[in-house]
Amino acid sequence: MVTLVLAVGFAVVGVAGAASAHHNTITGTVTCKTGGGWAVTWRVTNSERITETITASSRPAVVPVGTQLTARQTRTFTETVTTKPTSALELVLSGRWANGNRATNKGSIPVADFTDDCVVTTVAPPTVPVVDDCGPGNAHFGTVPSGPWTSTTNSDGSLTVTANPGHQFTNGQTSVTYPAPVDSNQPCPTPPVEPPPVQPPVVTPPVVQTPPVVQTPEVLPAQAQVVRAQARKIDKCGTRSDLFKVAKRSGVVYTSRGKVLEQGVWLKARHRSVTVRAEAADAGYALRGKQVWRMTFSTRPCAKAPEVAPDTGS
Numbered sequence: 446m447v448t449l450v451l452a453v454g455f456a457v458v459g460v461a462g463a464a465s466a467h468h469n470t471i472t473g474t475v476t477c478k479t480g481g482g483w484a485v486t487w488r489v490t491n492s493e494r495i496t497e498t499i500t501a502s503s504r505p506a507v508v509p510v511g512t513q514l515t516a517r518q519t520r521t522f523t524e525t526v527t528t529k530p531t532s533a534l535e536l537v538l539s540g541r542w543a544n545g546n547r548a549t550n551k552g553s554i555p556v557a558d559f560t561d562d563c564v565v566t567t568v569a570p571p572t573v574p575v576v577d578d579c580g581p582g583n584a585h586f587g588t589v590p591s592g593p594w595t596s597t598t599n600s601d602g603s604l605t606v607t608a609n610p611g612h613q614f615t616n617g618q619t620s621v622t623y624p625a626p627v628d629s630n631q632p633c634p635t636p637p638v639e640p641p642p643v644q645p646p647v648v649t650p651p652v653v654q655t656p657p658v659v660q661t662p663e664v665l666p667a668q669a670q671v672v673r674a675q676a677r678k679i680d681k682c683g684t685r686s687d688l689f690k691v692a693k694r695s696g697v698v699y700t701s702r703g704k705v706l707e708q709g710v711w712l713k714a715r716h717r718s719v720t721v722r723a724e725a726a727d728a729g730y731a732l733r734g735k736q737v738w739r740m741t742f743s744t745r746p747c748a749k750a751p752e753v754a755p756d757t758g759s
Contacts, residue, residue, distance in 0.1 A: 467542050468492045469514075471552030473534075475526075480619045481565025481611070482527040487536050487552065490519040500547070501539035508538060529559050568593060570606060570614045574749050575626040578686045579679070584628035587747070601625055634679060636690065642673055669731040672696045674723035676738040679711070682747040687714035689740055691721060696730030699723050714742050 470490040478484040487507065491497045491514035499512040507524045514520055526534070533553040541547045571594065574587035586604050589596040593609040602625030613619050647668055675692035676699070691699040693709035700706065701721050721738040725731060 466492065467497075467540075467546040467548045469497070469538055469540055469548070469550040471536055471538065471550055473536070473552055473554050475554060475558050477560070477563035478525055481563065481613055482525055483529075483559055483563050485524050485526055485534065485554065487522045487524075488519055489514065489522065489538065491515070491517060491540075493517070493542055495543040497540045497542045499538055500541050501537075501549070503535060503537035508536065514540075526559070529561075529564070530556055532556060534559075564611075566593070566612050567615055568608065568612055570594075570621045572749055573604060573606075573623060574747055576683065576685060576747055577626065577629050577631075579631050579633035579681060581630045581632075582628050584626040586623070586626065636677060639675070639692070642671060644670060669725075669729055670696060671733050672725070672730050673734045674699070674732055674736060676721045676723075676740075678714070678719075678740045678742070680742045682745055684714075684742065684744060687742040688712065689714055689719055689721070691723075696726045697723050697732065698726050714740070717742050717744065 470488075470492065472488045474486045474488075476484050476486075489508065494516040496516065497514045499508060499510055499514075502508045502510055502512075504524070507522045512520075533555050535551055535553045537549065537551045539547065539549040571590045571592055573589050573596075575584060576587045577584040585602065586598065589604070589606065593612045594606050595609070596604060596606045598604055599622075604623040605620055606623070607620040608614055614621055645668070672694050674694055674697045676689065678687075678689040680687055688711040690711045691706050691708050697708075698705060699708065699721055701719055706712065706721065719740045719742075721740070723732060723736045
């Protein structure tokens with residue numbers, strides 16, 4: 446912040462002679478105001494050792510009529526300028542002293558002293574997505590879009606976005622707070638529990654004997670065990686909750702993109718399209734039913750937070 450000290454001239458209007466000695470000295474300084482605009486400070490000094498009362502003011506909101514300055518007193522008055530002036534900013538005051546003398550004086554600030562560095566750019570607050578995965582109590586804000594601001598997640602789950610210096614939001618504030626998202630408490634789907642496959646009985650053929658030759662019973666190879674493989678998916682909004690799982694089965698090997706998959710647990714879908722293949726672990730098992738699953742996951746976005754920020758009372 447740069448303080449500009451102004452060279453201010455003044456004029457005295459009053460009666461000639463001794464009365465002309467009565468006057469106010471009016472000077473001013475201007476600085477950039479936090480959040481944008483200019484902060485102006487006026488200094489008014491009473492020249493006399495008797496009390497003065499202001500009887501007229503060109504800026505009554507800054508120096509009200511009726512304001513008093515005691516003997517040799519200097520008082521300061523402040524105001525905020527939000528629009529750059531097109532001509533010199535002036536403060537004209539008329540005063541009456543206790544001895545009856547009157548005078549009118551003026552101070553001014555050149556336009557050049559209102560530097561453009563104090564101008565503020567107005568931007569719309571960002572729209573922050575809300576992520577609400579399945580399961581209770583896990584709703585939270587997603588990634589805050591980049592822009593001339595910083596963001597902080599508060600302990601209560603709310604989000605505060607603060608504009609960078611030289612910027613403000615459309616409501617004139619330098620920060621907005623988004624309330625904590627409300628969780629939908631949508632439960633995650635529970636896969637149905639399937640009964641284990643029924644194993645067919647192993648039938649041993651009877652031993653045939655032809656008299657008078659006794660034959661040794663023929664031992665046939667064991668029959669292959671029949672197994673049904675299974676795979677399923679979960680596809681919610683966004684990609685964070687895209688999951689798939691293969692059923693835990695003895696004698697089955699599941700693969701995807703050439704890698705063996707862990708059975709019985711939900712796995713993260715790292716691609717929009719996932720192909721799962723099932724194969725028998727060895728010759729003692731035979732697969733029945735579906736053996737290839739091609740799963741496609743959508744990328745539809747999740748619900749967004751309201752674009753209208755709440756009034757913080759600033």
